[in-house]
């Protein structure tokens with residue numbers, strides 16, 4: 001298996017409401033776009049209508065934030081049913097969400113909270129991913145998150161935790177390279193060693209994002225700036241191992257013009273083209 005048996009779409013970008021009109025009017029040459037499905041699936045009106053038009057022009061891939069795969073609340077079957085219908089409507093070739101918990105006692109905390117790296121959590125998440133895959137009838141990828149703390153109750157490393165889950169559940173991995181870079185700084189490990197220890201054949205998509213440090217110089221995963229040179233380097237080393245895949249530049253705050261977003265997506269695409277000949281040899 002390579003690229004989790006999914007199509008390698010090259011460099012793409014996160015699609016946000018603010019760019020809809022310009023993208024429809026000017027049709028910039030993005031290979032593909034990703035949307036946060038939770039922002040659209042339960043709403044009609046103008047934005048949904050514009051999204052339909054964009055789906056006729058580009059491959060649009062769904063990415064969710066509200067599945068709560070690691071929560072102990074029961075899986076929301078109605079959410080899965082709505083997600084399935086939405087993915088079919090936009091023709092999404094796969095969908096994804098985060099390896100975390102977001103709900104406690106039926107309340108969505110609107111944040112991606114880290115899970116304890118334990119065997120019990122692995123079993124719990126694997127069981128739920130199997131249900132998700134059955135219900136969605138679509139390839140499902142799980143994304144590694146940025147985490148600012150380590151839950152003290154742990155029996156394995158984060159890399160082992162991620163690996164065991166995606167292998168046992170037989171799902172894909174959405175590898176967020178920026179998240180690995182930031183976590184390696186926060187928690188003091190080698191980012192490339194971490195990536196190398198993951199089941200890379202299961203990587204079906206990559207995320208890249210940037211940040212702007214605050215006045216004190218502190219950094220969080222803010223998705224509000226260009227991709228950092230250190231992340232581009234880590235990305236290059238990663239795709240040398242994975243081969244061509246689908247790479248998405250996420251930019252959610254302090255949105256740049258479409259042309260800037262396109263430049264970042266094309267940079268990712270060029271780097272992937274560079275490694276392609278090495279792939280073939």
Ligand SMILES: [Fe+2]
Pocket residue numbers: 143176207208250
């Ligand atoms: Fe991400």
